[in-house]
Amino acid sequence: MTSIIIGILVTLGTLFILLSAIGLLRMPDTYLRISVNTKAATLGVGLVLVGTAIFFNDLSTTSRALVIILFVFLTAPVSAHLIGRASYFMGVKLWDKSVMDDLRGKYQKHSYVLKSKTDDTPHDNIDHTKNDIHTRIDEDVK
Amino acid sequence: MTLNEYLSYIILPVLGIAVLLIVYRFIKGPSMADKIIALDVLITTGIGIIGVYSITHGRSTFLDTALILALIAFLSTVAFSYYLEKRNRKK
Numbered sequence: 001m002t003s004i005i006i007g008i009l010v011t012l013g014t015l016f017i018l019l020s021a022i023g024l025l026r027m028p029d030t031y032l033r034i035s036v037n038t039k040a041a042t043l044g045v046g047l048v049l050v051g052t053a054i055f056f057n058d059l060s061t062t063s064r065a066l067v068i069i070l071f072v073f074l075t076a077p078v079s080a081h082l083i084g085r086a087s088y089f090m091g092v093k094l095w096d097k098s099v100m101d102d103l104r105g106k107y108q109k110h111s112y113v114l115k116s117k118t119d120d121t122p123h124d125n126i127d128h129t130k131n132d133i134h135t136r137i138d139e140d141v142k
Numbered sequence: 143m144t145l146n147e148y149l150s151y152i153i154l155p156v157l158g159i160a161v162l163l164i165v166y167r168f169i170k171g172p173s174m175a176d177k178i179i180a181l182d183v184l185i186t187t188g189i190g191i192i193g194v195y196s197i198t199h200g201r202s203t204f205l206d207t208a209l210i211l212a213l214i215a216f217l218s219t220v221a222f223s224y225y226l227e228k229r230n231r232k233k
Binding site (some may be wrong): 003006010011013014017018019020021022024030033034037041042044045048049051052055056058060061064065067068071072075076078079082083085086087089090092112117 | 145148149153156157159160161163164166167171173174175176178179180182183187189190193194196197202205206208209212213215216219220222223224226227232
C-alpha cells in the first residue's frame with residue numbers, strides 16, 4: 001500500500017518535471033520560460049521529496065525533505081523575479097504576440113529607476129516594443 | 143513489478159530525458175538569461191533525481207546533497223542576475 005502511494009507521488013512529480021523541461025524547450029519567450037521554471041519544476045520536486053519522506057518513514061529524513069521543500073518553495077519566486085528583472089534590463093525582447101507590457105517606458109535606461117508615468121523623458125526609457133511600427137508612429141505624434 | 147524496478151526502469155529514464163531537453167536549451171539558449179534559467183531548472187531536476195535515487199538505494203544520506211544543491215542553485219541565480227544587471231549599468 002505504501003509503495004503504491006510512493007509510486008503515484010513520484011510519477012506525478014516526474015510528469016511535472018518532464019512537462020517543465022518540455023515547456024522550457026517549447027516556450028517562445030524568456031519570460032514565459034521563467035514562469036515555467038518557477039511553477040512546474042518546483043511542484044515536481046516537492047512531490048518527489050514527499051514520496052521520499054513517506055518511503056523512509058523517519059523523523060530525520062522527513063525533516064530534511066521538508067526543509068528542502070520549504071527552501072525550494074521560498075527561493076524559486078525570488079530567483080525568478082531577479083532573473084526576470086535582469087533580463088528586462090538587458091533588453092530581452094518580448095514575444096511578438098504577447099498582449100501587453102505593463103512596464104513599457106517606465107524604467108529609466110541607465111539609472112534603473114521605476115517611474116509611474118511613461119511620458120516624462122521618453123528617450124531614456126526602456127521600451128522593448130520600439131521595433132513595432134505602430135507604436136513608433138504613436139510616439140512620434142506625441 | 144516492485145517499486146524499485148519501477149523507479150529504476152521508468153522514472154529515472156524519464157528524468158534523464160528531461161535533463162537532456164534542458165541541456166539542449168542550455169546550449170542553444172539565445173540570451174544569457176535563458177542559460178541561467180536552464181541551469182536553475184537543471185539543478186532543480188537534479189534534486190528530484192537525487193530523491194528518486196535515495197529511494198532506490200535506501201540511503202537517506204543523499205538528501206543532504208540535495209539540500210546543498212538547492213542552496214547553490216539559489217545563490218548562483220542571484221549572483222548571475224546581480225552581475226548581469228551591473229554589466230549593463232553605465233554609472
